[in-house]
Amino acid sequence: YTQKQLYDVVSNIDDYHLFIPFCTNSEVLKTQYIDRRTKILTAVLGVGFQGFSETYVSEVTCERPCFVQAIASSDALFKHLVTTWKFTPHEEFPSTHCNLDFSLDFEFASSIHAQVANVFFDQVNELIVTAFEERCIQIYGPSINLQDIDDE
Numbered sequence: 001y002t003q004k005q006l007y008d009v010v011s012n013i014d015d016y017h018l019f020i021p022f023c024t025n026s027e028v029l030k031t032q033y034i035d036r037r038t039k040i041l042t043a044v045l046g047v048g049f050q051g052f053s054e055t056y057v058s059e060v061t062c063e064r065p066c067f068v069q070a071i072a073s074s075d076a077l078f079k080h081l082v083t084t085w086k087f088t089p090h091e092e093f094p095s096t097h098c099n100l101d102f103s104l105d106f107e108f109a110s111s112i113h114a115q116v117a118n119v120f121f122d123q124v125n126e127l128i129v130t131a132f133e134e135r136c137i138q139i140y141g142p143s144i145n146l147q148d149i150d151d152e
Helices: 003-011 013-019 111-140 146-151
Strands: 023-033 038-049 052-063 067-072 078-089 098-108
Touching (some): 003 098, 003 111, 013 023
Antiparallel strands (some): 023 038, 067 078
8 A cells, every 4th residue: 555545544543443443442532733744642541341431632743745643632541642654655566566664562550451452462462463454455355465476
């Protein structure tokens, strides 16, 4: 997928509850435009997993089409949570592909949440990544395999 396509899916927080597992609510409360390419969103997300149900607020910086970073407010759920998506054009095929650098840094405020996360983190992370991939397919169709391009 292109840099713009991935950016559009990741920055569309209002739709997260439609496709991300365990996301029960997603809503942008406020949008502040910094310039033509940059905006800062205040968003609330609801999550439910294994009997837990929580909401948290994040400040999300979106720099079109290359960067999305969400920083959760310190609250009862997280001591800290920073999610960063960086999209750069693919060197050989910038019009059809991009490189994705994704990082997630978090610490739960509650030891109970931390224990549940330790047990299920890899599975949940895989489900969420798959959900974004499937959302791209749903919106844009199947991606073009780079190996197929190289074979031509």
